[in-house]
Amino acid sequence: MVAVNHLASDGANSSYDETLFSLIAQDLEQKGYSIRLGALPEPLAQSLLTHQLSIEAEAFKSAGIGRGEKYLQNEFVRTDEICWITEGATPANQWLDWTARLQDYLNRRLFLGLFSFESHFAHYGPGDYYKRHCDAFKGEANRVLSVVAYFNSGWTSADGGELVLYMNEQDKQGLKIVPLLGSLVIFLSEEFPHEVLPAKRDRRSIAGWFRVNTSVANKVDPPV
Numbered sequence: 001m002v003a004v005n006h007l008a009s010d011g012a013n014s015s016y017d018e019t020l021f022s023l024i025a026q027d028l029e030q031k032g033y034s035i036r037l038g039a040l041p042e043p044l045a046q047s048l049l050t051h052q053l054s055i056e057a058e059a060f061k062s063a064g065i066g067r068g069e070k071y072l073q074n075e076f077v078r079t080d081e082i083c084w085i086t087e088g089a090t091p092a093n094q095w096l097d098w099t100a101r102l103q104d105y106l107n108r109r110l111f112l113g114l115f116s117f118e119s120h121f122a123h124y125g126p127g128d129y130y131k132r133h134c135d136a137f138k139g140e141a142n143r144v145l146s147v148v149a150y151f152n153s154g155w156t157s158a159d160g161g162e163l164v165l166y167m168n169e170q171d172k173q174g175l176k177i178v179p180l181l182g183s184l185v186i187f188l189s190e191e192f193p194h195e196v197l198p199a200k201r202d203r204r205s206i207a208g209w210f211r212v213n214t215s216v217a218n219k220v221d222p223p224v
């Protein structure tokens, strides 16, 4: 009985996910980005928000640019606080499982060769922003696809904090996306400059990146 229920609910989730993944793949193929409102399964979005709130006080650090030795704190560019997501707590595992399934799907359908995934929670307090930037630089990038998921119920454009996705280097207008609970934005990391406008209240999200493998001979590319 338990096994049947388990299968039934897994089946329902995976058919929902397959439909969503297929729409995302189609968007990426046609436009290079996908904006899907309310797409992240609601129980997953809720449990990620609860988890984020529970670790915020002790585990979050001011965001920097880059990781490891190249880590730079630069308030001119961004002022949010972040916490990298690793396996452990159930909501984090569920997120990593969901993104692994998305990765498999996109590799099968679009042959992107996505190899690993890194992601962090982000908290923008009132006044926090992330100025216009690219997640990867043309040519040298191993970040291929950026994924952002939002956890803010009742957010409207009056609350600021929109993601502005610019279509290319020249675009000054961009597309504004309200960071409403469950919304997902996925885009080719090298192609779309973007920024986060100053938030007027607490704004919570996950930002993540699928990477290709850039290991060479005796230098192993770490997954995060």
Ligand SMILES: O=C(O)CCC(=O)C(=O)O
Residues within 6 Å of the ligand: 122, 130, 135, 148, 162, 163, 179, 194, 195, 196, 205, 207
């Ligand atoms: O939170 C967002 O809307 C985007 C964040 C972002 O661009 C980043 O962390 O690189």
Ligand SMILES: [Fe+2]
Residues within 6 Å of the ligand: 133, 134, 135, 194
């Ligand atoms: Fe970004």
